[in-house]
Every structure is written in structure tokens, then in C-alpha cells.
Amino acid sequence: MTIIPYPFQQRVAELLLSGRNVILQAPTGAGKTTAALLPLQRARQRGLHFPRRCIYAVPMRVLANQFASDYADVAPCIRIQTGEHPDDPRFEADVTFATIDQVLSSFLLSPYSLSRGQANMNLGAIAASYLVFDEFHLFDPQSMLPTTLEMLRILRGVAPFLLMTATFSGEMLAGLARALDAVVVPEDDDARKAIAALPSLRKLRRYHLVDGPLTAEAVLNAHRRRTLVVCNQVGRAQAMYRALRDHPQRGDTRVILLHARFLPDDRGRIESTLRTVFGKENRDPGRWIAVATQAIEVGLDITCEALHTELAPANAIVQRAGRCARYRDEEGDVYVYTHAVGDDEELLDLVENCLPYRDLRAECGATVDALRDVSGKVLSFAEEQDVVSRVHGPRDRRTVEGLAGGREAHRDLMNAVLRGDYGASAGQLIRQVSTQRVVIHPNPKEMGDNPYAWESFGLHAGTVRRLVKGWLERAQELALDDVGVHALHDCGDPDESGRTEYAWLPITSVDDAIGAVMLAVSPALAGYSSEMGFLPDCGGQYVAHELPRAGAKEWVVYRYHLEPFEEHARLVLEAARAAWEDLDYAAKRLELRAGWPEGTLRRAAELVALLHDAGKLSEGWQGWVRRYQRAIGRPVSRGFYAHTDRDPTIPQYAEAERAMGFRPPHAMESALSVTPLLASLLYDRDPDGDVTKAALTAIGRHHGAFARTFRSYRLAQGAETAIANLLAGITSQTAWEGSLLSAVDDTDPQIDLSEILVDPQCDNALLAYGLLARCLRRADQAGTAAAGIGSREEEGM
Incomplete structure (x- = not known):
């Protein structure tokens, strides 16, 4: 791929190659990823003194497969390192697209991708790489953001870094630039106008606030050729998919579902379909509706005429809206719903029931007020940023002040994790809710010595606790002959062989799941569908299979010779x-x-x-x-x-x-x-x-x-x-x-x-x-x- 850089992309490369660090704010579709990888490409082409490797981090499981193909000419080896695609656990590729969790946990000597015995393997990889942090406005200001900032302070002058966002308030940008001694691009009004005038940004996007629930009827009534629907939780996305799929008014429209709880092959198939029928070059004459969760917010280069989304904070809304009328000369409508339909058909006020944005309830309410003022209007990128600043500015000012005031205490917590102190948890410094892997298998001991090489699903620890409670109750109701749920625990490396030992233990109470590195649930209690994904409340015939070795976490048989x-x-x-x-x-x-x-x-x-x-x-x-x-x-x-x-x-x-x-x-x-x-x-x-x-x-x-x-x-x-x-x-x-x-x-x-x-x-x-x-x-x-x-x-x- 031949890259002809825009002026802002050129400026980013110049600054980074000269030893400065950069914060880039540019609209979705402007070419931020190209800007991020340009310094690495130029350094390789011209033999410049620059890190040989790049770690490109995003705040959630990114649909990153397209990056590996779109930017294959930047470096010979490009891999993905996420919980679902653990292709580069030691960060050895030329370019690694990873979740921020993988990056921060590695820096904190608690890598999610490696055993505790190998936990000091990746700190050096982080320090020796060119670091890119995309969509950093989504970083949790209580955990992920201060940890990232302190890490970058430690790395300042050693590892060059680039922070990128399409949606951050002016207060936050200025505060971060001061804290990190970084240059904000664009640097002045002329540069901002130049970005706004890019050909790729000549499009119209109209916002609508809907005082009511997101329903299948509302989606179908506004449907033309391509529609995206975004729900805040996997369960509601699955329910919306079923409602649309089974709706008598659907006609010849095809419906597809995407969330984080699909197996890699199925998720890859769904991603490929989305890129084909919602991508820039799509020529499929059919009509499609895609239902998704926040997984669609980052890393997916698609577009639509209508986007329906549950209420979320303004920065997330604008990020989702970037998947509507994404390309030059397109026109689209973004519908933001204030309510949702719950499990028992009850009406949920999404300001009051704002999961997963529990700590941003005030911002969700402010987003409603801000969108009400512009409902029915076309918003430019600058006007979208005005909405973001109005909603997030007050908290961002407090956040910047709090980051400075709480830096010493936060560093103490990081130091405790780096020392390996008892009770110190990297998870609480990365996300307030940690993730546990769940595998569906009737007897996990039959999986052999490598459970990480088997199909599994990543769930928030709080979700796991709720599910375990239900599974134990249903196991009792079904009078299962075998234990319905098991937990895998890390037993350490007692003989310094470099091999971590693990043990499967039966779960008889919810508390038994605490600290487990993986859980196994009987197929009588939970199931899986290639159409719907992980089904925690519905047993079935599915049993986990062993994954190809390349995608598995290392679990080895150690043979030596004298x-x-x-x-x-x-x-x-x-x-x-x-x-x-x-x-x-x-x-x-x-x-x-x-x-x-x-x-x-x-x-x-x-x-x-x-x-x-x-x-x-x-x-x-x-x-x-x-x-x-x-x-x-x-x-x-x-x-x-x-x-x-x-x-x-x-x-x-x-x-x-x-x-x-x-x-x-x-x-x-x-x-x-x-x-x-x-x-x-x-x-x-x-x-x-x-x-x-x-x-x-x-x-x-x-x-x-x-x-x-x-x-x-x-x-x-x-x-x-x-x-x-x-x-x-x-x-x-x-x-x-x-x-x-x-x-x-x-x-x-x-x-x-x-x-x-x-x-x-x-x-x-x-x-x-x-x-x-x-x-x-x-x-x-x-x-x-x-x-x-x-x-x-x-x-x-």
C-alpha cells in the first residue's frame, strides 16, 4: 500500500522521529492509523534510529484482523495480542495490535498472556517499543488512564509514544499534554481547518434523540439498505438480534450479530461479512442489519445509512457515530435512545441503568440534554467536539486535577504490584472489573495439561460470579451426576523449571471462583451457538475443542539433554x-x-x-x-x-x-x-x-x-x-x-x-x-x- 501522507500525518511522523511524543486528535475516518504507523515505516525505509517494534494498543477487544492486511507493507510480521487472539504473548512481532489490558499488565509484571513465573518477560518489550494508544478517551479515568499516564511518565525519553482520539474535551487534551510534555496535533486553528477540509470528511451525519426504547420496530421503520444497531450489553444485543431476525416485517433483510463472546473462527467470519457488506467497497445489492455491542466502536472500518444506539456518554456516542456516513459524500442518521427493554420486558431508563458506564451516570444525563439541543441537525466534527466538551469538560477538569493530586498514591499501588506484594492486584489498576476465562466442558481434567489451548470465553469477574450462582442452582435442580463447575488455580513453579503448575478444583460456592485463572462449566448448564455466541443460560451439545497450537497459550513438555x-x-x-x-x-x-x-x-x-x-x-x-x-x-x-x-x-x-x-x-x-x-x-x-x-x-x-x-x-x-x-x-x-x-x-x-x-x-x-x-x-x-x-x-x- 502506497501511503501519500496528509499534512497532519506528516507532522506526527516528524515529531516522533525527532524525539517528541504526540497526542493526536482527528475525526474517525481521517487516517489516524496511517499516521500512527508512518514513523515506523519511515524509520525502516530510511534506516533511522527508532524502535524496531510497535505496540498498537486499544481499550477494548479490537476487530484488528483488518489491520494485519491493510498495513502488511509497514512491517514483515504483524500479529494480534488479545484475550481472544493470543497470537503474540511475548510481543515479538514487528507490529502487535493489542488490548491496553495486555500492555499495562505486561508493564506491571502481571501479564495476562503469560504465567506468573514468566511475568518479567514483557516489561522490557514495552520499554523497547514505539507505543501507540488508540481511542484513549475510553480509558477508565479511575484506573486505566492514571496507570497509563504513570507508565508513560516512567518511559518518557525512552519509548516514543502517540496517544490518539477522535473524541476528547479540550480540557483533557491540554491537561494530558502538560503532564506528558507532549505535542497536541493539530497544533493551531489552521491545522484544525486543514483536517476538517480533508476529502474523506466531506459527509453529512444527522443526530436524533429518541425519548423511548430501542426496539426492533424502530430499527425496521428507519431501515434502508445498511443499518447498525449498538447495545450496551451482550444479553440485550442477543435479544435485539432475535427480535429482528424473527420480526414479520423483516422481509428480505439479513441480520447479523457481533459481540465479544464468539469463538475466534466465528468472530472472524462475522468480521469478514461486516467488512464485505458494510465496508467502503461493498457492492452487495442486499439489505443488511448488524447488531453489535461496543465491540463495533473501535477498529472496524464500516459504514451505514442509519445507526441506532442505546444511550452512552457523549464520547462513546460520537465514536459509534463514526460508523455512520463514514466515507466521503455519504449521508446518514444517528438515533440515540434513552431507554431499553430489559430481560422481563420492563422499560429501562438508560441514565439510571447505565451499565457498563456505572460511574458516568451524570455524563449520560448530560448527553441527553446536549443531544436534545441538536436533535435533527447535521453536526460537523467541530460541533461533535463541542458536544463532547460540554458533557465531559467538567469531569475532565476534575480528572486532570485528580490525576495530578493522586499521582503519588497511584504510583504506590503500581509499585506494590511491581514488587509482587501480597494482595496487590494489577487488575484494579487497569480495569475496575477484571476478566476470567470460561470453557464449556463436562470434565476439564480430560483437557490435558494445556487448558489455555482450548476454546474459551472472556467474561467480567462480576458477570462470572452471577453466572456461577445460577449454574450451581441449576446443577442442583438437574441433579447432575458430576460437578457442574470447576475452577483452575495457579499453583506456581515449585522446582524453578519455568513451568507453571495448575489444578482444577470443583466449585461448590460462588466464592470458589475468586482468583481462578479459568472456569469450566458443564454443557448441561451453558451452551454456544455460531449464530448467537456464548449462551450462559442455555445448555446444549457444544463442548469446547482444542485450538490450533499457534493460537494457544504456551504449555510445554520440558525435555533436556545433559x-x-x-x-x-x-x-x-x-x-x-x-x-x-x-x-x-x-x-x-x-x-x-x-x-x-x-x-x-x-x-x-x-x-x-x-x-x-x-x-x-x-x-x-x-x-x-x-x-x-x-x-x-x-x-x-x-x-x-x-x-x-x-x-x-x-x-x-x-x-x-x-x-x-x-x-x-x-x-x-x-x-x-x-x-x-x-x-x-x-x-x-x-x-x-x-x-x-x-x-x-x-x-x-x-x-x-x-x-x-x-x-x-x-x-x-x-x-x-x-x-x-x-x-x-x-x-x-x-x-x-x-x-x-x-x-x-x-x-x-x-x-x-x-x-x-x-x-x-x-x-x-x-x-x-x-x-x-x-x-x-x-x-x-x-x-x-x-x-x-x-x-x-x-x-x-
Whole structure:
């Protein structure tokens, strides 16, 4: 696709490539996505110093498949990372379209896409990427917005970022620009007029306020060729779809339903149909009505002549309206209804019953007043912004003031999550309501060791609690022979193998669902339809199937072959040097910000790669290796080893492992053993010790992101010689004062891990840790695979 940029798109690229951060406000259909990706494309074409990867975040599950095709020429590898499409859990693609939840949770060391043991894998990916935040007016001002802003403050000067919106009040734009030291585009009246004059914005969109309920009759009475209907909740969207589908006045009009609770294949089919019959180039002569939830607000490039929507805050209404008369020279009508029909046919006042906008009731009421004043009129983009400012301006002013006043307290909450404090929850810093996965299966234990590779649905935790209550009651009524509902719980990584263990437990009360990473419900209690999606109140024949491996969360069988210690360290060093190329831009920007000499972090990354398994040079670890190898009939000669032979599918190996118990831990022990050595090697570049702490934290937590314990160990004879041999390859120093490694006594009261671990309050140390941890963990995997040990093919990675 050849991109001929508009002036505002050109300006965005110029600013970002010059080191500035940008807030872009432009109407739906003006070309914001093109503006966002233009800097990355230009940097690649011209060899400019800019991040190699882009993370493009949206506030809800975006219908992002079209991005992967429309912008395929921007980068070789484009993927989607959402709860429904977990195609890039480690953010390794050139461009990743992701939900903001995935981005923020990764930054907070609580990635929704990875196990707790791997939780420090993605912080470095966020820091090393060009970040785009689309539709950020939809960010919850109590959780998601302040978390995003604090994250961007931490990243300022390291990761370039672009915030984009079609609907934000002037007060909010100005306040955010001040807080982030960002440039607002368009920058003046002339630039705003230039955007308004774009050919793509020559269209007419008329707004109507309807004092009554959104009904099938109202939709059909206004229907011409293409109509969109937007409901605020999935249940009402399903009811509206049924009412339209079964209505005697429907005639030859076809009806289609879209919401977030379809399986990926069905959702992909529906998206494709919508793009075909509601898209810019549609030539289908038939008549269509699409019913949807907020899933239609972002990421879907479609249009219609009539859009019917339940009442929502003004910014959401304007965003939905962007799917009506979207293209040049089109004309359309937007109908906003003040009421809805509930489950029992009762009339719902959508100001009083404003879910999912519970905290925006006043704004919903103000939206009614503002739309009443313009009902029946065509609104330009500037006039739509006037409505948004009128409705949201007062709260936005308070929000901006509150963001500044509450910043310290919010950062404290973020720090608690980053430390892994007991009870600290990333979910409450991202969305007030978290999501849980639900799978339909009569006996989840039959799903094997990888439940994430099975079809499932994402539901708000509050919705899950309500459904669990109903399922338990119906299970009792039906007198089911088996337990109707199970919960999957994370049991951690007890042997530091990098493998998280899980257990399915029966649910007998609503509280049993709390903290579960997934739930399984019997098909006697809930069902699924390719036409309607997830049906929580209707059992059926559907049972979840296993998804293709590419779309599943990693769940691996770990096979290893005996590997000498020094060979493993050198392979990891080689892999770390390759992995560093993705992190180099951020590392240099961070060094500049922190005042560290250029190359400091690369040097630290090399040392971390070489020394990360130093704790395996203990008598305990090497003794375990020798006993285990004898037990499986493959005794070893003298030397140090990083991995044993291991294959849990071979009975003799599995029995030996069960008999001997867990391997001795080594990660935090490695950090403690090399603390004096690392401090000495980095002191000339890092006199304050921030980089040293980042390196030690990366080593100590390379098998568990929140490891905070260690055991006593004694160094095996010859351990220091092994370390000296490794260091000879990257340092000219040949003589060492004192011991290279330190033994550790876990009863020593002078050992305080807080003295060697990163304090998340220190921005520079936190980001350095993120970069070093990502480099090490990717290199450890790659180095292990390079030796033919635990290969990706074997592990299903």
C-alpha cells in the first residue's frame, strides 16, 4: 500500500522521529492509523534510529484482523495480542495490535498472556517499543488512564509514544499534554481547518434523540439498505438480534450479530461479512442489519445509512457515530435512545441503568440534554467536539486535577504490584472489573495439561460470579451426576523449571471462583451457538475443542539433554547479543536519561548472560546432577553441568525425578553468589549501583518474576575457575582480588535481598531491569534451544 501522507500525518511522523511524543486528535475516518504507523515505516525505509517494534494498543477487544492486511507493507510480521487472539504473548512481532489490558499488565509484571513465573518477560518489550494508544478517551479515568499516564511518565525519553482520539474535551487534551510534555496535533486553528477540509470528511451525519426504547420496530421503520444497531450489553444485543431476525416485517433483510463472546473462527467470519457488506467497497445489492455491542466502536472500518444506539456518554456516542456516513459524500442518521427493554420486558431508563458506564451516570444525563439541543441537525466534527466538551469538560477538569493530586498514591499501588506484594492486584489498576476465562466442558481434567489451548470465553469477574450462582442452582435442580463447575488455580513453579503448575478444583460456592485463572462449566448448564455466541443460560451439545497450537497459550513438555555449564553460558551469551538488537534503542535512550556511559546496559546484559546460572556451581546442584544421572543409567564424568537429561515421557526418567524430589534452587542463589563480582565489574560505569541492582534482579528472578527466597549453599571445588574462564572471553582482566563467588548461609542475618533487588520506585533501575530480564530470558530459551535442549519443536513453543 502506497501511503501519500496528509499534512497532519506528516507532522506526527516528524515529531516522533525527532524525539517528541504526540497526542493526536482527528475525526474517525481521517487516517489516524496511517499516521500512527508512518514513523515506523519511515524509520525502516530510511534506516533511522527508532524502535524496531510497535505496540498498537486499544481499550477494548479490537476487530484488528483488518489491520494485519491493510498495513502488511509497514512491517514483515504483524500479529494480534488479545484475550481472544493470543497470537503474540511475548510481543515479538514487528507490529502487535493489542488490548491496553495486555500492555499495562505486561508493564506491571502481571501479564495476562503469560504465567506468573514468566511475568518479567514483557516489561522490557514495552520499554523497547514505539507505543501507540488508540481511542484513549475510553480509558477508565479511575484506573486505566492514571496507570497509563504513570507508565508513560516512567518511559518518557525512552519509548516514543502517540496517544490518539477522535473524541476528547479540550480540557483533557491540554491537561494530558502538560503532564506528558507532549505535542497536541493539530497544533493551531489552521491545522484544525486543514483536517476538517480533508476529502474523506466531506459527509453529512444527522443526530436524533429518541425519548423511548430501542426496539426492533424502530430499527425496521428507519431501515434502508445498511443499518447498525449498538447495545450496551451482550444479553440485550442477543435479544435485539432475535427480535429482528424473527420480526414479520423483516422481509428480505439479513441480520447479523457481533459481540465479544464468539469463538475466534466465528468472530472472524462475522468480521469478514461486516467488512464485505458494510465496508467502503461493498457492492452487495442486499439489505443488511448488524447488531453489535461496543465491540463495533473501535477498529472496524464500516459504514451505514442509519445507526441506532442505546444511550452512552457523549464520547462513546460520537465514536459509534463514526460508523455512520463514514466515507466521503455519504449521508446518514444517528438515533440515540434513552431507554431499553430489559430481560422481563420492563422499560429501562438508560441514565439510571447505565451499565457498563456505572460511574458516568451524570455524563449520560448530560448527553441527553446536549443531544436534545441538536436533535435533527447535521453536526460537523467541530460541533461533535463541542458536544463532547460540554458533557465531559467538567469531569475532565476534575480528572486532570485528580490525576495530578493522586499521582503519588497511584504510583504506590503500581509499585506494590511491581514488587509482587501480597494482595496487590494489577487488575484494579487497569480495569475496575477484571476478566476470567470460561470453557464449556463436562470434565476439564480430560483437557490435558494445556487448558489455555482450548476454546474459551472472556467474561467480567462480576458477570462470572452471577453466572456461577445460577449454574450451581441449576446443577442442583438437574441433579447432575458430576460437578457442574470447576475452577483452575495457579499453583506456581515449585522446582524453578519455568513451568507453571495448575489444578482444577470443583466449585461448590460462588466464592470458589475468586482468583481462578479459568472456569469450566458443564454443557448441561451453558451452551454456544455460531449464530448467537456464548449462551450462559442455555445448555446444549457444544463442548469446547482444542485450538490450533499457534493460537494457544504456551504449555510445554520440558525435555533436556545433559549440557556442560560453560557451554550453556556461552550459548546464552551469543543469544543475548542477538536479542539485544531489539533493545538497543531503548537502552541508549535510558543511558542518556540516567547519565550512564553509552554501552553500560549492553555490558551488563553480557555479564548477566554469563553469570545467570552461577548458583548451579554449588555442591548441592552438582551433587543432584550426578545422583540423578546415575539413577537413569547415564552417569557423568567430572565437570560442571547446567542441565541434566530430562524427559518426563520416559518412565525411568520420571521415576528418578519423583524419587529424588525437586532440584536445588539456583536463581536467587546465583544473584547472591555474584553480587560482589558484578558490583566490581560495573562500578566504573555505575557508581550508584542502579544497573548492578537491575542485573542482579534479572539473574535472581530469571525463573520466577517475584522470587524472594534463597537457600544455603557451598561452592563446588573449581567453581571460581569456571567463572574466570567465562569472564576471560569478555574482559581483559585476568587477576582478581578476593573470591569471584560467594557462598551463602540462609541463616545469615546480614543478607538483605532488598539491598540487591530493584526498588520499582526508581524509574531508571526499573527499566534497566526490564530490558536485562527480557534479554536474559529470551537468550536463555534461545541458548537452550541452540544446544538441542528443550527445543521449540519439542516444547510446542
